Amino acid sequence: xxxxxxxxxxxSTHEWVSVDSSGVGTVGISxxxxxELTDLVFMALPKVGVKVVAxxxxxxxxxxxxxxxxxxxxxxxxxxxxxxxxxxxxxLGTDPYTQGWIMKVKLSAPSELDSLxxxxxxxxxxxxx
Amino acid sequence: MAKISSxxxxxxxxxxxxxMADFAGYDMPIQYSGIVSEHIATRSAAGLFDISHMGRLxxxxxxxxxxxxxxxTRRVLDMKNGQVRYSLICNEEGGVLDDVLVSCLESPSxxxxxxxxxxxxxxxxxxxxxxxPHLADFPDVTMTDVTDxxxxxxxxxxxxxxxxxxxxxSSIENLGYYKSRVTQQMxxxxxxxxxxxxxxxxxxxxxxxxxxxxxxxxILLSGRNLGVVPVGLGARDTLRLEAGMPLYGHELDETxxxxxxxLGFAVSLKERSFIGSETLINQQATPSKLKRxxxxxxxxxxxxxxxxxxxxxxxxxxxxxxxxxxxxxxRPIAMAYIDSSKxxxxxxxxxxxxxAKVQAEICSYPFYTRKST
Numbered sequence: 001x002x003x004x005x006x007x008x009x010x011x012s013t014h015e016w017v018s019v020d021s022s023g024v025g026t027v028g029i030s031x032x033x034x035x036e037l038t039d040l041v042f043m044a045l046p047k048v049g050v051k052v053v054a055x056x057x058x059x060x061x062x063x064x065x066x067x068x069x070x071x072x073x074x075x076x077x078x079x080x081x082x083x084x085x086x087x088x089x090x091x092l093g094t095d096p097y098t099q100g101w102i103m104k105v106k107l108s109a110p111s112e113l114d115s116l117x118x119x120x121x122x123x124x125x126x127x128x129x
Numbered sequence: 130m131a132k133i134s135s136x137x138x139x140x141x142x143x144x145x146x147x148x149m150a151d152f153a154g155y156d157m158p159i160q161y162s163g164i165v166s167e168h169i170a171t172r173s174a175a176g177l178f179d180i181s182h183m184g185r186l187x188x189x190x191x192x193x194x195x196x197x198x199x200x201x202t203r204r205v206l207d208m209k210n211g212q213v214r215y216s217l218i219c220n221e222e223g224g225v226l227d228d229v230l231v232s233c234l235e236s237p238s239x240x241x242x243x244x245x246x247x248x249x250x251x252x253x254x255x256x257x258x259x260x261x262p263h264l265a266d267f268p269d270v271t272m273t274d275v276t277d278x279x280x281x282x283x284x285x286x287x288x289x290x291x292x293x294x295x296x297x298x299s300s301i302e303n304l305g306y307y308k309s310r311v312t313q314q315m316x317x318x319x320x321x322x323x324x325x326x327x328x329x330x331x332x333x334x335x336x337x338x339x340x341x342x343x344x345x346x347x348i349l350l351s352g353r354n355l356g357v358v359p360v361g362l363g364a365r366d367t368l369r370l371e372a373g374m375p376l377y378g379h380e381l382d383e384t385x386x387x388x389x390x391x392l393g394f395a396v397s398l399k400e401r402s403f404i405g406s407e408t409l410i411n412q413q414a415t416p417s418k419l420k421r422x423x424x425x426x427x428x429x430x431x432x433x434x435x436x437x438x439x440x441x442x443x444x445x446x447x448x449x450x451x452x453x454x455x456x457x458x459x460r461p462i463a464m465a466y467i468d469s470s471k472x473x474x475x476x477x478x479x480x481x482x483x484x485a486k487v488q489a490e491i492c493s494y495p496f497y498t499r500k501s502t
Contacts, residue, residue: 039165041454041461042429044485060483062431064164064454065363067483086429 003097005031009113010122011055011073016097023110025074028101029061029092032126039064040089045081045103052078052105054112059102072105074112080104136181137280137341147361153250155182158361167364168456171327172497174356175286177348178365180326183281184253185335186260188244189236190270197244199403200263201231202387202396208233210242213307213322217387217395218248218256219405223412224383225390226259227252228375230324232309237318245320245335247281249377263404280341282334284348284357285368287499289331292352296344297321301332314344326365328372328497367453370462373423373494379434379451380421380464389417389466419447419466423494424478426461428487429454432480438465439479439486446471449480455496462496463489 003026008016014033017025034040042062052058052072059070081103085091092100107113117125132154139156142149147158158179160167170176188197198205203216212233218226230247248256257274264272284293293301298313301321309322320335336344349357360368366376375381380390387396387409398410426432431452438447447467455462467478476491 038160038163039454041431044430062429062454064367064456065159067431067433 001098003101005097006119008097008119009073009116010119011071011116012125013071015071015073017073017105017113017116019107019110019113023107024079025076025105025107026101027073027103027105028096029070030122030126031096034092034096037061037063037068040092043086043089043102045083045086046078048078048081050078051108052076054109070102073116074105074107074109076105076108078103079106134277136179137338138179138181138282138345141342141345142179142359145359147359150362152362153182153253155250157182158359160361160363161359164361164363164367165456167358167360168367170356170358171286171329171360171364171368172457173287174358175284175288175292175331175352176327176360176364176368177345177352177357178283178285178360179280179345180283180333180365181276181280181341182250183276184248184250184256184274185276185279185281186246186248186257187273187275188246188270189273190267192267193244193270194233196263196267196270197231197246198401200260201229202403202405202409203231204397204401205231205244206401208244210235211308211310213309213324215307215395217392218259219387219409220383221405221408223386223405223408225377225381225385225387226383227256228377228381228392228395230322232320232322234309234320235311237311252377278338279335280338282336282341282345282348283325283327283331284334284352285325285327285329285331286357287329288352288355288357289329292348292355292357293321293332296347296351314340314347317343319344326372326374327368328374328495329368329499366451367456370451370453370464371455371457371495371497373464373496375421375464376451385466386412386417388412389419389421391421417469420469420472421450422447422465422467422472422474423492423496424449424452424463424465424480424489425492425496426452426463426480426487426489429461430482430485430487431461432463432482432487432489436463436483437481438467438489439481440471441477441479443479446478457497464494467491
């Protein structure tokens with residue numbers, strides 16, 4: 001399955017989410033964020049089973065220069081993590097939307113999606129920063 | 130809010146879409162293509178750095194050497210035309226106010242000498258203020274802050290000298306390490322020094338602000354087939370960290386004395402007295418409680434400034450002062466001040482990296498030493 005960045009919802013903190021018909025959201029970070037971070041060396045993933053909360057930290061990504069927290073765009077329980085991603089962070093540079101997914105969350109409050117940005121609004125935010 | 134100054138090269142950096150940031154009041158490039166690629170290019174070929182933010186103070190007058198000998202930890206009175214020395218400026222308590230390069234240079238008239246002090250950008254105003262009362266004691270000495278009327282450019286790496294060879298009026302091959310001279314580049318006066326802050330061979334240049342752009346472009350042109358790339362302050366930091374060089378505000382500040390910083394070589398106490406020397410004599414004789422060490426860290430998570438260093442029993446024994454991923458070693462490295470009694474090379478310590486306990490081994494630095502040519 002290929003994820004189309006235009007069909008995603010975005011948090012202002014540059015995470016994206018794609019929700020399937022069963023109410024599971026796949027979460028990643030945008031190409032813009034990867035470009036801004038550059039030279040990624042480390043990523044800390046959450047554990048399967050933990051509860052994440054929209055707007056709160058669920059992990060971190062580290063570049064040569066700095067550490068950046070990852071904020072969950074949605075609330076719910078982590079049902080799967082992309083465990084091999086930290087060992088191949090270069091994937092985020094080539095395909096942050098499909099192969100570069102970070103975690104899957106069983107949404108507990110799907111209405112939160114309404115407060116996230118669509119692609120157009122997110123693009124506008126990125127070009128303004 | 131303080132205004133942000135441009136260097137004579139800021140427009141060029143912006144035209145290259147460099148990522149820019151305010152650094153000590155200057156609009157500086159942090160990275161162009163990326164920290165790792167710029168770092169590796171400097172280690173394998175050559176990197177070109179705009180370091181115009183560094184403060185440049187010029188001292189003239191018959192007793193300029195005496196004034197500087199009074200404020201610097203390193204002897205100045207015996208300096209000859211063309212010599213450069215790394216020194217510290219300490220307060221009366223032996224605390225480090227700044228680390229500097231002092232050069233003795235030939236006057237433009239060809240008669241006599243003057244001294245140039247290169248200070249950290251973040252300390253420039255403090256050092257100028259610190260020197261004012263001492264200048265009053267040496268009325269024949271003038272200090273001129275020439276930072277904004279000049280530019281400073283570093284070219285560093287195994288190809289740096291080859292790239293610079295055709296550019297200057299005088300031959301650079303016989304310019305020794307920590308030596309400087311006044312020469313010309315396309316008819317324009319240029320101070321060249323065989324110094325740097327990367328662990329590589331190379332030069333640091335000081336030119337008039339209006340000549341900076343041309344010198345910069347001539348170096349890029351001369352080095353275009355030799356792999357020269359512009360390098361921002363991001364890689365400058367990872368390069369100096371691998372080279373084990375201290376950075377003011379990290380390894381150095383007013384609470385640190387030169388001996389715990391392992392910079393005793395930059396203090397000459399023999400047969401001289403200068404600001405702080407009485408305290409420094411005692412500090413030299415007393416074993417330091419803390420010592421600067423290098424750390425090789427397990428895993429991929431870097432320990433940054435402020436992270437706590439613990440022993441096997443979880444007692445706090447020190448603090449990280451600088452830490453980053455090392456592009457050359459492809460692992461995290463750091464410098465830290467730790468309890469001298471626990472600072473033996475090869476010892477294992479634990480670092481609290483934002484709550485995660487990470488193992489590290491105390492090592493000597495530099496982490497990287499260039500191959501001699």
